[in-house]
Amino acid sequence: MSRVALRNVWKEYGDHVVLERLNLQVEAGEFCTLVGASGCGKTTFLRMLLGEEEPTRGGITLDGEPLPAEPGPDRGIVFQRYSVFPHLTVLKNVMLGLELRAAPLSGHLLGAGRRRAREEAREMLAAVGLEHARDQYPAQLSGGMQQRLALAQSLVVHPRILLLDEPFGALDPGIRSDMHRLVLDLWARHGLTVFMITHDLKEGFYLGTRLLVFDKVRHDPQAPQAYGATITYDLPVGATDRGLYETIRADVRKTETDAAVAA
Amino acid sequence: MKRLINFQPSRTTGLALGLLPFVLLLLAYLMASDARLAENPNDKLLPSFASLGEAVHRMAVEPDKRTGEVLLWADTGASLRRLALGVGISALIGLAFGVALGAIPLVRAGLSPFVEGLSLIPPMAILPVLFVVFGLDEVSKVVLIVFGIAPFIVRDLQQRTRELPRELIVKAQTLGGSTWQIVLRVVLPQILPRLLDAVRLSLGAAWLFLIAAEAIAATEGLGYRIFLVRRYLAMDVILPYVAWITLLAYLTDVALRLLTRAAFPWYRHAVAKGVA
Structure with missing residues (x-):
């Protein structure tokens, strides 16, 4: 299939x-x-x-x-612009997906759950080379760093595509x-399935x-x-x-x- | 010589230029007041600084003979209480309805024309209705402020919510967010600093409705006092009151600006970069 x-x-x-x-x-x-x-x-x-x-x-x-x-x-997505949330720090941008999944009502994690999510998000940030910027806001990052963040944020919830x-x-x-x-x-x-649009043949x-x-x-x-x-x-x-x-x-x-x- | 459009004043020049109109106005007042008083020492229209000072002392320091209260502070307290209630309630209504209208198409379809219609009713025209329904005391004044500014805040926040990049809402969905979660974690936090902006913009109107309501029916309040002493042509009280109201409005504006900056550090960065 x-x-x-x-x-x-x-x-x-x-x-x-x-x-x-x-x-x-x-x-x-x-x-x-x-x-x-x-x-x-x-x-x-x-x-x-x-x-x-x-x-x-x-x-x-x-x-x-x-x-x-x-x-x-x-299905995760990364757009050319506006892919990350301007009101959340880098770390919280990545934690968001984990929090939404685990806390349907409040959308916020507390205590041990929060610590686990933070750990997971930090690993993801390390994988895209953004750990040093975890307390900054997206507007303080360069374009490339913002896209790294967008990738980390999408992948932390393990999309199939x-x-x-x-x-x-x-x-x-x-x-x-x-x-x-x-x-x-x-x-x-x-092990992702990727569809990527590019202008560059x-x-x-x-x-x-x-x-x-x-x-x-x-x-x-x-x-x-x-x-x-x-x-x-x-x-x-x-x-x-x-x-x-x-x-x-x-x-x-x-x-x-x-x-x-x-x- | 540079073109005028390229000439940037230095910090000091800018400050001096900014102060100049105020100084000029004061000077003009002084001269006009002197000229009138020279002609008629009992003239009430443009009182001297000395009599303005006396009036301020009478209103702001000495207790009133009849009530035992210091009138300026009693008036200020009463007015600010009404203003805070009216603006606070309007902000809550604005936030709740603005976000719901902006974020949820079904709510927008159902309520948007109604809100638009409501916002077109001139608030002063229904002040008599408010007096009839709520009586002459506090409630009708607060309701007038709410009626005057809440529709503006609702519509402004509806617009701001709709202006949030579609990409962010889609992204939140790909992270598994439900409608409620997206409103709570993505829309609301980004709308809050814009709410403070909207409140700042509507404060002028809020003061207008407050003073109008106080002028018509009240027993204390800044607007009430101005309209009361007008009967005796007491410009020595009216002018300091107007200056005081202006100062209060200015301070509120500054306080809201500082609050926005302190509570939403990301907002300034994002607006500066055009990504908010």
Whole structure:
């Protein structure tokens, strides 16, 4: 049984087709990178996995069960911005998930439970290299540190799937490669299934195990919204070579140019 | 020479410039008062500083012959009590309804048009209703303040709650939070400093409604006293009272600002970085 399976999924807003004919099976432990032109529905796809959007047609299953129609603790998320709580210190940001799980009414842990949660959160912070900053507020951290915190915060509740929506898009290149190492390390250590959107095709080509390219295969210049994007390439990362990289890049460029012309 | 828009005053220059209008106003008052008193020593419109001082002494130090109370302090106590009750109740209503309206679409759908309608009723227009329903004593004054500012606070906090990044609410759900937990641990703590901001903004209106209510029916209070002594053209009492009310309003504002800073250290960082 696949961890995530999509069966002929469509997403439409009125007559605007965003995604069409999506069929996909992802096994536990895979690391999928999602690339494609902007406006090609990558984020919509992620939001459907998250439960924030529902498919207009078709179905999504998670470990064989229909995907819940709202976000839940089995699917963690890291956004590009606003992923951490500004009013909580670094340590309390990570403890929050543990507290919510253990204290349904008050949302706060006390005594021994609190000590255990703090210990667990500190281990998680150490794993992402943030232990020294545990009493600071997120606004006092750099962008890279905030994303490390967001990862730690998501992983402390042990989600089955980790969704990353361009998590490193706003970071400097040097920091970004540090973050790649960290994500690969966490993925391996926690046995996660990862879906990561990236704008950077190169990132998609070597990070993870599987590359999914979202693109429009049908164009109607008179009605640019009549056809949606679908998965045009679904490749194991090892099998990608230079020629293919150029082809995909050209495809994605063309879609972006078409969209710009249509607009 | 730099352009005017690029010219930043130094700290001392800034302070001096800030004080200048106050000094000018005082000077203008002094000159006008002197001129009028030279013409008519019994003029009551612009009393000299000496007679203002006498009046302050009479009101703030000597007990009143009739009641035995020192009037300024009795008035201040009565007014501040009404103000604190009215603003406090409004803040609680604002917090409860603002967060519920902002965070829960069903509540918003049901109550938002009603709150909006309520906030459009001019509070002064229903003051007679309040007097009829609650009588002429304390309750109607407090209710007038609540009626005047609570709808504003509710609507402001509803807006602030809705402005919290959607990402944070989604994130809290992926950490397993229920609606109640998310309101308690994610929404409320982030709305509290904004509540203090809203209270600060509504204090001016709160004073307005307080003084209006006291002017119409009261037996003590700052507004009551001003409107009482107006009958005798007692500018020597009115002017210090107005200055005192202004000072109280200023101090309340400063106190709330300091409280925000001390109680929510993260808020300043977050606002400065644009992530709150």
